[in-house]
Amino acid sequence: MTTGKRSEIRPGVPAPGMAGRMGASIDARRGVEYRELRAASLVNRFNGRPMPFGWTVNPYRGCEMACRYCYARYTHEFLGQNDPEAFERCVWVKKTNRVALVAELRRARKSGRLVALGTATDPYQPAEARFEVTRRLLEAARDVPGVRLSITTKGTLVARDAELLAEIARGSELSVNFSITTADPALARRLEPRAPRPDLRFGAMAALVGAGIETRLFVMPVLPLITDGEDNLRALLGAARAAGASTAESNVLFLRAGTRETFFAFLAAEFPQLVPEYERLYAGSAYAARRCVAEIEARVSRLSNEAGFPARRLCDRPDDGRRGRQLSLVW
Numbered sequence: 151m152t153t154g155k156r157s158e159i160r161p162g163v164p165a166p167g168m169a170g171r172m173g174a175s176i177d178a179r180r181g182v183e184y185r186e187l188r189a190a191s192l193v194n195r196f197n198g199r200p201m202p203f204g205w206t207v208n209p210y211r212g213c214e215m216a217c218r219y220c221y222a223r224y225t226h227e228f229l230g231q232n233d234p235e236a237f238e239r240c241v242w243v244k245k246t247n248r249v250a251l252v253a254e255l256r257r258a259r260k261s262g263r264l265v266a267l268g269t270a271t272d273p274y275q276p277a278e279a280r281f282e283v284t285r286r287l288l289e290a291a292r293d294v295p296g297v298r299l300s301i302t303t304k305g306t307l308v309a310r311d312a313e314l315l316a317e318i319a320r321g322s323e324l325s326v327n328f329s330i331t332t333a334d335p336a337l338a339r340r341l342e343p344r345a346p347r348p349d350l351r352f353g354a355m356a357a358l359v360g361a362g363i364e365t366r367l368f369v370m371p372v373l374p375l376i377t378d379g380e381d382n383l384r385a386l387l388g389a390a391r392a393a394g395a396s397t398a399e400s401n402v403l404f405l406r407a408g409t410r411e412t413f414f415a416f417l418a419a420e421f422p423q424l425v426p427e428y429e430r431l432y433a434g435s436a437y438a439a440r441r442c443v444a445e446i447e448a449r450v451s452r453l454s455n456e457a458g459f460p461a462r463r464l465c466d467r468p469d470d471g472r473r474g475r476q477l478s479l480v481w
């Protein structure tokens with residue numbers, strides 16, 4: 151995903167090894183510039199802290215959906231782009247090579263560990279309609295039956311690939327996780343300015359379920375005091391259940407450096423009354439205060455049961471073959 155530690159990065163200077171991969175501008179539209187990135191590989195082994203996957207795929211660097219809480223904003227610093235808006239205004243499109251993709255997916259299959267598509271940036275962001283990097287990855291995956299795949303997205307463009315996904319699902323484990331944080335379209339527009347409306351995401355979910363593909367609701371992140379209310383959570387869980395999602399999972403907002411600054415600027419502009427409470431909740435930590443997290447988790451769990459989702463335990467989560475370890479999903 152990245153090539154080094156954030157502390158080793160100098161502002162405005164690409165990380166070692168990155169400069170030689172950064173290609174020319176290949177398009178510009180809607181105020182977004184697209185540039186080519188020659189990635190060493192598209193399917194990357196993940197050796198970090200325990201996560202429910204062993205491999206990650208992010209076809210694009212940057213994402214024009216521009217969610218105010220986006221976890222991945224810091225990744226542009228490795229390209230020497232430190233302006234917080236560069237993440238959503240300059241999207242890097244990874245070059246693909248079909249032979250290499252198939253070889254990488256075979257390696258992943260051999261490991262038995264889950265390949266997670268969209269761990270940092272959205273694989274069905276608007277750029278995908280033009281460049282189809284995600285589509286090429288999936289076409290390669292179709293030729294590697296037995297590979298274990300999960301896709302996480304807010305993009306309704308995923309419905310374009312319903313037929314291809316159904317083909318993959320016939321020979322491989324596959325799930326599509328829809329990230330939906332609020333059922334309120336007006337609030338969604340403020341939080342996720344250029345992501346599809348929530349009802350359209352539920353529509354895409356239903357379309358995939360109709361094609362025989364397992365889908366999940368990811369209420370990630372839950373924003374304390376903004377999207378953590380009973381009414382919102384109940385609406386999300388009910389809509390996901392109606393659309394045919396098999397499970398629902400949630401994670402409370404994680405505010406790492408690089409995201410914290412953008413999110414607090416958003417709060418100051420849109421929810422100024424919440425700034426002191428967020429400063430208290432996230433005092434000196436990227437994680438919300440434990441009590442807040444516990445309360446939200448209990449609420450989601452109770453409402454999930456009410457909505458008819460099966461009870462979930464950590465050991466039930468899709469994982470990388472190392473069941474029983476402490477797992478957490480980060481968006």
Ligand code: SF4
Binds near residue numbers: 213270275304
């Ligand atoms: S859709 Fe995902 S990757 Fe894109 S801005 Fe939103 S949170 Fe970030």
